Amino acid sequence: MSDGKFVELSKEIEDIFYSMVKIRTDTNTRWEKNIEYFYNNFFHSIEYFKKRSDYYGFYPIDKDPLERNLVWALVKGMGTDTIILINHYDVVDVEDYKTLKDYAFSPKELEKELIMIRKELSKEAREDLDSGQYIFGRGTADMKAGIAIQLALLKRYSELNNIHGNILFISVPDEENLSAGMRSALELLDELNKRFDLKYILTINSEPHQRVKKDTGVISEGSVGKIMPFIYVRGYLSHAGKVFEGFNPVSLLSRIANKTELNLELSDFIENEASPPPTWLHFKDSKNHYDVSMPLGAYGYMSVHTLNKDPIRVIDDIKKICTEAFLELIEYMNMEYEKYCSNIDRTYRPLPWQPKVVTYKELYDEAYVNHGDAFVHSYNQALEEAQNKVATGQKSMADINLYLVERIFDFIDDLYPRVVIGLAPPYYPNVSNLNFENLDTKIKKISGDIIRYAMEKFHQPYEREYFFTGISDLSYTSIKNGDEVAQSLKGNMPLYGSIYSIPLDKIEKFSMPCINIGPWGKDFHKLTERVLKEDLFYRTPSILNYVISSLLS
Numbered sequence: 001m002s003d004g005k006f007v008e009l010s011k012e013i014e015d016i017f018y019s020m021v022k023i024r025t026d027t028n029t030r031w032e033k034n035i036e037y038f039y040n041n042f043f044h045s046i047e048y049f050k051k052r053s054d055y056y057g058f059y060p061i062d063k064d065p066l067e068r069n070l071v072w073a074l075v076k077g078m079g080t081d082t083i084i085l086i087n088h089y090d091v092v093d094v095e096d097y098k099t100l101k102d103y104a105f106s107p108k109e110l111e112k113e114l115i116m117i118r119k120e121l122s123k124e125a126r127e128d129l130d131s132g133q134y135i136f137g138r139g140t141a142d143m144k145a146g147i148a149i150q151l152a153l154l155k156r157y158s159e160l161n162n163i164h165g166n167i168l169f170i171s172v173p174d175e176e177n178l179s180a181g182m183r184s185a186l187e188l189l190d191e192l193n194k195r196f197d198l199k200y201i202l203t204i205n206s207e208p209h210q211r212v213k214k215d216t217g218v219i220s221e222g223s224v225g226k227i228m229p230f231i232y233v234r235g236y237l238s239h240a241g242k243v244f245e246g247f248n249p250v251s252l253l254s255r256i257a258n259k260t261e262l263n264l265e266l267s268d269f270i271e272n273e274a275s276p277p278p279t280w281l282h283f284k285d286s287k288n289h290y291d292v293s294m295p296l297g298a299y300g301y302m303s304v305h306t307l308n309k310d311p312i313r314v315i316d317d318i319k320k321i322c323t324e325a326f327l328e329l330i331e332y333m334n335m336e337y338e339k340y341c342s343n344i345d346r347t348y349r350p351l352p353w354q355p356k357v358v359t360y361k362e363l364y365d366e367a368y369v370n371h372g373d374a375f376v377h378s379y380n381q382a383l384e385e386a387q388n389k390v391a392t393g394q395k396s397m398a399d400i401n402l403y404l405v406e407r408i409f410d411f412i413d414d415l416y417p418r419v420v421i422g423l424a425p426p427y428y429p430n431v432s433n434l435n436f437e438n439l440d441t442k443i444k445k446i447s448g449d450i451i452r453y454a455m456e457k458f459h460q461p462y463e464r465e466y467f468f469t470g471i472s473d474l475s476y477t478s479i480k481n482g483d484e485v486a487q488s489l490k491g492n493m494p495l496y497g498s499i500y501s502i503p504l505d506k507i508e509k510f511s512m513p514c515i516n517i518g519p520w521g522k523d524f525h526k527l528t529e530r531v532l533k534e535d536l537f538y539r540t541p542s543i544l545n546y547v548i549s550s551l552l553s
């Protein structure tokens with residue numbers, strides 16, 4: 001592209017960017033559909049799509065209560081090789097803007113307001129504000145900048161004749177929530193593959209990148225995985241005055257939480273990259289009101305990030321930790337009980353507890369062995385109720401598991417304390433180009449080429465990482481043992497296959513390498529979210545254009 005053409009492109013990006021930021025698209029709300037009008041107008045205004053109204057469209061998410069759509073557009077050239085440009089059009093809420101909520105989607109006004117409260121901002125945010133090199137606002141970095149760049153380039157490519165290969169643009173909702181958009185995108189890819197004979201060779205996302213070194217940009221050749229194990233502990237009820245007759249589930253769940261929180265054994269390390277260690281997102285007992293008994297159950301879930309573990313391995317690792325915690329607690333209880341007995345001159349006999357840790361599937365199977373079809377019938381009813389509670393917003397997908405696991409316990413005859421491990425949605429597989437054995441040479445050396453190009457063209461250093469750590473939709477671009485993972489999810493994620501599912505077979509079918517190339521952004525999801533102008537208008541589009549044109553030549 002000539003320099004003149006690039007000035008035009010920057011102007012185009014600017015127009016699209018400000019129009020899109022202005023459109024409020026809070027994730028998991030009715031607001032998300034606001035974007036559809038914009039997209040419709042945009043494609044209508046492009047010669048290429050005017051002549052080919054079947055080359056773009058809105059693709060509904062199946063059974064979505066918010067009736068959201070994916071947006072797609074295809075620029076078709078010669079041959080089957082296809083590059084997918086993906087992005088998400090939802091943004092997180094504006095709670096962090098407090099009194100400035102009205103300006104969150106108007107970068108120019110917001111800038112003036114921020115200048116007035118500049119003293120309250122962090123030093124770095126203040127310096128960036130003063131420098132004039134950044135655009136502030138909700139969704140500026142995450143990720144309407146990336147969409148604007150992709151769209152402007154798509155339009156440019158639609159004006160060229162006879163390009164080699166095809167470019168498929170896909171814009172999805174719900175990325176900041178459960179990635180319903182991207183999970184549906186796999187179905188869309190399947191349909192378009194049949195309709196247009198497309199061979200998907202690479203997915204490019206344009207999420208903003210964060211920097212460790214201030215002067216070095218980052219491109220990612222993969223994305224970290226995320227899995228949410230939940231733990232339910234069934235205790236043994238007793239009056240609070242007779243503690244040694246009971247087993248307090250809160251005590252065991254606390255031990256498990258302490259042994260897993262920030263536990264690096266649950267993190268993955270590859271070369272010099274690590275997945276963030278696990279952290280607990282929720283923790284409660286099963287009581288709804290006060291009484292003088294111990295709670296019967298305790299429930300919580302944690303977020304575990306992965307670089308190479310699958311759900312089967314994560315459940316195994318957590319099972320071991322739970323068993324250790326269980327043994328330690330029994331030992332501690334016996335120790336205290338022994339002291340207690342000797343203080344009151346009573347004969348000490350060890351408490352009856354034994355460690356027992358099972359998966360959700362094992363618990364389900366036990367209930368079935370105990371009560372057969374009567375259990376299945378009741379469980380299916382409970383599952384239906386659970387789905388309704390989620391659909392009507394009374395409970396989240398993560399919280400409803402407590403209800404389901406307790407319904408199974410109604411059919412468990414062995415009432416001794418135990419730990420149950422399951423999985424709560426969402427699940428993001430870890431992906432990386434590292435996992436591909438026979439990568440096309442062009443794609444294999446793409447990061448090196450980008451790094452060289454950016455240095456020559458802008459004197460801008462870049463480095464490659466194998467995993468984008470911010471959780472992204474790239475997680476759904478490849479998987480290896482899809483069948484095994486599906487089995488594990490079916491058995492251990494109660495909602496899997498009903499209101500939450502992942503088209504693992506399609507992901508495996510289209511398994512393709514991926515890359516994230518996005519502008520430099522900071523403080524995503526915060527009041528001071530911002531994107532670097534230089535990247536948005538010049539550098540990132542230039543790099544993206546370089547990648548697309550070198551792969552499709």
Ligand SMILES: [Zn+2]
Pocket residue numbers: 088142143175207208
């Ligand atoms: Zn994002």
